[in-house]
Amino acid sequence: MVKSRPYVILSAAISIDGKIATKSGDSKLSSKIDKKRVHQLRSKVDAILIGKNTLFRDDPMLTVRYVKGKNPIRIVLDSLGLLPSKSNIMRTASKIPTIIATSKKISKKNFNRLKNHNVDIISCGKDQVNIKQLLQILIKRNIKKLLVEGGGTVNWQFIKQNLFDEIIVTITPFLIGGKNSITFVQGDGFLNISKSAKLHLARITRQNNEIVLFYKK
Numbered sequence: 001m002v003k004s005r006p007y008v009i010l011s012a013a014i015s016i017d018g019k020i021a022t023k024s025g026d027s028k029l030s031s032k033i034d035k036k037r038v039h040q041l042r043s044k045v046d047a048i049l050i051g052k053n054t055l056f057r058d059d060p061m062l063t064v065r066y067v068k069g070k071n072p073i074r075i076v077l078d079s080l081g082l083l084p085s086k087s088n089i090m091r092t093a094s095k096i097p098t099i100i101a102t103s104k105k106i107s108k109k110n111f112n113r114l115k116n117h118n119v120d121i122i123s124c125g126k127d128q129v130n131i132k133q134l135l136q137i138l139i140k141r142n143i144k145k146l147l148v149e150g151g152g153t154v155n156w157q158f159i160k161q162n163l164f165d166e167i168i169v170t171i172t173p174f175l176i177g178g179k180n181s182i183t184f185v186q187g188d189g190f191l192n193i194s195k196s197a198k199l200h201l202a203r204i205t206r207q208n209n210e211i212v213l214f215y216k217k
């Protein structure tokens, strides 16, 4: 059977109360041991995807550094093509394959600016990136395994549209609280529990003061 989309893993480090960042956007929850585990996972996927806000807040590299292994393709959802030229991902795009997924609303000027950074641009969706269409394009490009590293707004879209297969969360020993902090899954949320997929707890590992939960569909 021809696959219509990559295998999708949603991954995050969360506080005990389910937050991924404070209201100021501070998300430094991960321990060294967890970073190593995540980098190991990165080295085994074809691509990593994040949302625009995560890039603006964290300016990540999305590479494999804590273990030996290949860098996956980096994908950023950025509807209007606003990513700063000085960001780590844009600066290194000529060396590490990078896809910026935009909507059709991107201006010619922003499109050309991105192109000058040697990124691959995929435009799909009217106002925002259409994730379903994007996944169909990615599988045709032989991206079979995709790691989604947030943030919460992006996670919600994958969950709402039922476009994921696995969830890996590390519960870190912190409490954040606050209605304006960022949770693992943002968006409007489901009205009834019955709307949620009922996941299967496939594995648990303990790493010092944290536990990692591996849930599958």
Ligand SMILES: NC(=O)c1ccc[n+]([C@@H]2O[C@H](COP(=O)([O-])OP(=O)(O)OC[C@H]3O[C@@H](n4cnc5c(N)ncnc54)[C@H](OP(=O)(O)O)[C@@H]3O)[C@@H](O)[C@H]2O)c1
Pocket (backbone or CB within 6 Å): 011, 012, 013, 014, 019, 020, 021, 024, 025, 026, 027, 029, 050, 051, 052, 053, 054, 055, 057, 058, 077, 078, 079, 080, 127, 128, 129, 130, 131, 149, 150, 151, 152, 153, 154, 155, 157, 182, 186
């Ligand atoms: N603890 C952790 O493991 C972890 C992991 C990742 C992130 N974080 C934290 O999470 C925070 C950011 O999360 P966030 O929820 O604010 O933002 P986000 O999910 O990183 O990015 C959301 C943005 O992506 C763009 N986007 C484009 N197409 C989209 C689509 N189809 N669906 C969803 N988004 C789309 C949208 O902006 P445009 O439409 O304008 O492009 C949207 O506002 C940061 O503070 C970061 O540090 C924590």
